[in-house]
Amino acid sequence: MWWALLIIPLFILVIKNNKNNQKRLYDRKGRNFRKSYYQRKKETNEEE
Secondary structure, three states: HHHHHHHHHHHHHHHHHHHHHHHHHHHHHHHHHHHHHHHHHHHHHHHH
């Protein structure tokens, strides 16, 4: 029965991590890869 004390916190951590990952992916859904690539490239060139 001691293993149940290990599984419960791990399960909670997995759920929390899953929600965090879904939120990050949701924020990227509408992105245009080409636009963001050139935007990042432009920003890095301005820093140099």
